[in-house]
Amino acid sequence: MSPTMSSCRAIQPDLVATATGDAVPGAEARVRAHVAACAPCRQELERYRSIDRIVGDIRRAPVGGDHADIVRGDLEWRLAELRRRAVTARVWSSPLGPILIARSEQGVVLVEYLDSARGLEASRALRRAGVEVLEDGNETEAFYQQILEYLAGERTRLAWPLDYRLAASDFHREVLQATATLPYGAVVSYARLAREIGRPTATRAVAQALRHNPLPIVVPCHRVIGGTGALTGYAGDKLALKERLLSLEGVPVVRARRDRRISRDAMYVVADHDREYCVPTCGSLSTLPLWRLTLFATRDRAESAGLAPCTSCRPDLHPLSA
């Protein structure tokens, strides 16, 4: 007895699957039983087998092999370019408010104080930077943890490779690199920093470069102050953060009405490039302008920076009272 049309239609998916090597368990047996009694479907099975052979031929045919190599080469170049421009970034919460941390293949590229925790789009620096931003915190989490330890006073060094690509110019980069060498617990003036980089008349330009520091905390621009000892400015309008970071390092900050300034009399002092540190009243030091000085919060900090106590004022025997 020959199968009905409806059973032919019903067997079709199994038949095609069997002919093309895609049969699910049981399908082949069903198809075998059906075609044994149905000549038209037996022919269809063979036709589908023919089609499958043609398709196999298409599969084995090369498709622009040479071209693929060129495309692949071009792609690898573009991916390398993308990798070079790519930074991964995430917004973290910190005692100083939300901070964005971004890094590139070379190192930490951006630390930005954000006014809100809205996410990466709150970052003005990233919008301006012309970088490819990928949201990811895995590569910056360890760095973030160190920032937290730093802000808790449990760490004095953030030894990470830095990527200065967001510096606005070579001059800015030079200022940032010089600032990065300032030791923990020390302060210098903008004017002193300008002299350090061989640009003694560029005090204001140095201040501007630090105002746009893309790496605050890590590049400790908070350790750079005005020539009168006033804190002057920090990250736009965040002077309170500057005071906080300095206080963390033990730098005495006093408030005088609208102003905040370091307390020069309460700090150890190094003139120019001396290798010794003094009490501020040593010899003629009290008459030197502040811009020539490096000031240290504590003896420990001065000695950690490789300085020896002065042999005439003997800060080791007569320390400043706390």
Add this chain to the structure above:
Amino acid sequence: MAAHHAEIYRYLRRLTFRSAEAEDLSQETFLRAFRAYRALPPDANVRAWLFAIATNLFRNSLRAAKRRRAAYDGAKGRGREDDGDGPDGVARFNEARVAVEAVIDALPTKQRAAFVMRKVHELPYDEIAKSLHCSVDAARAHVFQAFRKIRHSLEDAQLPAAEGSA
């Protein structure tokens, strides 16, 4: 990731007819993949994921260009607009192959993508389903429909006689 490039390029060549478009789409696939790679769970199937991106880009490009082919009935005997491989119409078998390719090229997107992934790239059905955001059964149905259309677009004479046929 870039290890899959040749395969994705080949896949897109099969979907797009034109090598320039396949080049653009395969590049875009990998640039997108690069940008999104970090969001991918560690146990994700990168290959199926790349096929999914390539398929989506291809579908978007179709939509954008509105260059969807007319029905496959015009396909018979029509050659591929290819810069490609093989001289035109040499053997009967090649004729059948050209006809089959023309039908494949005229299939609706999902059927074409499913068919090419299954029959050219031999992806398992669960990966095809992931790429097309559909069920495994639906993926099988797409491939079945593709075969049916190929079958109906070919004259019996175009199918080489197979041993055992009546």
